[in-house]
Amino acid sequence: MNKKFHFLDDGGEMGRLMREKNWSSTPLGPPDGWPQSLRTTINILLNSPFPMFLFWGDRLKGFYNDAYRPILGTEGKHPTILGLNGKAAWAEIWEDIKPMLEVVTKKGESIWRENLMIPIFRNGRMEDVYWTFSYSPVKDEEGKVSGVLVIVTETTEAVLAERRLKESERRFREMANLxxxxxxxxxxxxxxxxxxxxxxxxxxxxxxxxxxxxxxxxxxxxxxxxxxxxxxxxxxxxxxxxxxxxxxxxxxxxxxxxxxxxxxxxxxxxxxxxxxxxxxxIDKQKSFADELKREVDIRTKELADSNDKLEAMNKELQSFAYISSHDLQEPLRKIQMFAEVLMENEFDKLSTSGKAKFEKIQNAANRMQSLINDLLSYSRTDTEKRVYEVIDLKELVDDVKNDLAEELKKKHGNITLLQSCEIEVVPFQFRQLMYNLLSNAVKYSKNDVSPNVTINTEIITNAKSVDISLKNIKEYVRITITDNGIGFEEQFAEKIFEVFQRLHSKQEYVGTGIGLAIVKKIVQNHNGVISAKGILNEGSVFEIVMPKMQ
Missing domain, CATH: 3.30.450.20 (PAS domain)
Structure with a gap:
């Protein structure tokens, strides 16, 4: 290429291709024969950063710049359409663009189109492409329209994005309206x-x-x-x-x-x-909340009233406990004392019927004393201050066995602790618990069978499987007391822990019906549970599960 054609200087890849192309073999001829209007337009085109395409002459031969080059894609028209006739270069869309080109070439008018879909062959296939472009006339030295300058932007992504946005909005509105x-x-x-x-x-x-x-x-x-x-x-x-x-x-x-x-x-x-x-x-929820609040207010007032009543009852219970421990016991001791004096000094002077009546008086007074003591013990299990200590169960059982020594000797009975353990308890309460259970086991023995009582302990960590109120995160002790006494029917397994519940008459077995109620309350004070099983005339099993350490 002759270097004097400065209008083809630079221009990147397309400038180089124009310089290297053999224009002599084309109807345009060498660039030195090109009209000045063509040279000037090509110079503007090659140096523009905006995509441009030029259709020139009667055959509308094509020229384009580097900015236009990416529009053609790969495996398509580039670089064969450089200098090619418009109809041959754009055969697939010629019927679409020919009328627009004629508006410019024949009427000398510029046209503008926005987001127009014109498919082209690129990237090895036909693609639907959206364009925003202008067609402007290029006049030669005589004022005749000799070419069409196309300034173009591909808007495919923008159009598709807008469509996606509109579709998304349509779907949003559709879902929102449902x-x-x-x-x-x-x-x-x-x-x-x-x-x-x-x-x-x-x-x-x-x-x-x-x-x-x-x-x-x-x-x-x-x-x-x-x-x-x-x-x-x-x-x-x-x-x-x-x-x-x-x-x-x-x-x-x-x-x-x-x-x-x-x-x-x-x-x-x-x-x-x-x-x-x-x-x-949220009207229904509000109405429910308001109704719930009214119910809570009512229940709160009822609870407050109940608490007042309970407090009054507690005061009465405290008064009762005071009367039981002082006022009632004093006349009772006098009855017992005078009855004992009469029995010692006047017994021989009494008739057989009188002797029997005085014995009944003494027995009734003794039962009254036991009842008062048990009632006081029952009330104190809730009111007395609890001070926990770690004790050895063996020492406590041995202490209770000493208290029961006479009864055991009389009935040839035996109490055996198979395995001891340390446990944190309120000592005097737990001693009373063991005393009540072991004395019952000895008391309710069969006439012809020596009482045999076995105590065993076991550490468990899955206490919740025993009772849902217990916690698996703590170590618990399971204490099992088994006897071979008279037992009881299974239907009474819960009833026996209630106050004043007796399964046998006082003529058969002496008692107040409070002992096991005291046991249950003590177990509860120690955050544990107690249960009982029995087989009539075969024996009973009492099971206590409580925390090893409080």
Whole structure:
């Protein structure tokens, strides 16, 4: 190429291809014979950063720049269409672009098209491509239109993105309108830009454009307007989320219902442009909550009344305990003392019937004394201060066995502790528990069988499987007391722990019916549980499960 053709200097790849092409073999001839208008236009084209294509002459031969080159893709028209006739270069779309080219070449008019879909062959296949372009006439030295300059931008991605956005918006509106929940969008002044059908139908507005700020004033309960204005106002000021509860009038009924309205700010390029939010009808929940509150208030008052009554009963119980421990015991001791004096000094003077009556008096007084002592023990298990200590169960059992030595000797009985352990208890209470259980085992033995009582202990960690009130995170001790006594029927397994429950008459076995109730209360004081099993005339098993350490 002759270097004097400076209009082809530079121009990147397309400038090089134009310089290297053998134009002599084309109807245009060598560049030195090209008209000045063509040279000037090509020079502008090659140095433009904007995509340009030039159709030149009667055959509309093609020229294009580096900025236009990517539009042609790969495995397509480049570089064969350089200098090629327009009809041959663009055969697949010639019928589409020919009329537009003729408007320019024949009438000398410029045309403009935006986002027009014109498919082209590129990347080895036909592709649907969207273009925004202008066709402008290029006149030669005589003022005749000799070419068409095309300035073009491919807008395929923008068009498809807009379509996707519109489709997304269409789907959003479709789903939102099917939702029973209010869905709304506002601008930053809280003017409604979008409201779904649920919201529009509720407040009686047909078009979103009619949903002005006055609508809220008309439909929000007057007592709640201040809540709404302050809530939205603070959200705008702080550019923050908000949650409000207020009453809104239903257009069809005129009734106000409670709604929970939530909103979050939406931002574009760092600037808050409005809010998007929802509204949910919570009228039933509110009604339920109000009813629940009324019920709670009623139950709280009833509980307070019950507590007052219970406190009064506790005072009465304390009075009773005082009377039992002082006022009742004093005359009872006098009855026992005088009865004993009479039995010692006057017994021989009494008739057989009188002797029997005095023995009954003594027995009744002794039973009365036992009953008073047991009642005091039962009441003290709740009121006395609990001081826990770690004890060795063997020492406590040995102590109780010493107390029961006479009874054991008399009945040829035996108490055996198979395995001891250390356990944290209130010592005097736990001693009473063991005494009551072991003395019962000896007392309720069969006439012809020596009582044999076995005590065993076991550490367990899955206490919840025994009783759901217990916890697996603590170590528990299972204490099992087994005897071979008279037993009891299974139907009485729970009943025997109730106060004054006796399964046998006082003529058969002496007792007050309080001993096992005291045992149960002591176990509960130690955060444990107790259960009993029995087989009539075969024996009983008492099982205590309680924390090893409190």
């Amino acid at each position: 939702s029973p929940v209010w869905i709304w969008i506002t601008d930053k002044e809280i003017n409604i830009e979008y409201a779904n059908l649920a919201l529009l139908n509720y407040v009686g507005v047909e078009n979103e454009a009619d949903f002005t700020g006055q609508v809220w004033v008309d439909v929000v309960h007057p007592d709640d307007l201040d809540v709404v204005f302050k809530g939205f106002g603070k959200a705008v000021e702080d550019k923050s989320d908000f949650t409000l509860e207020y009453r809104v009038k239903r257009k069809k009924t005129g009734n106000y219902e409670w709604f929970k309205v939530l909103g979050v700010p939406k931002f574009e390029e760092g600037e808050m442009v409005g809010f998007i939010g929802t509204g949910m009808n």
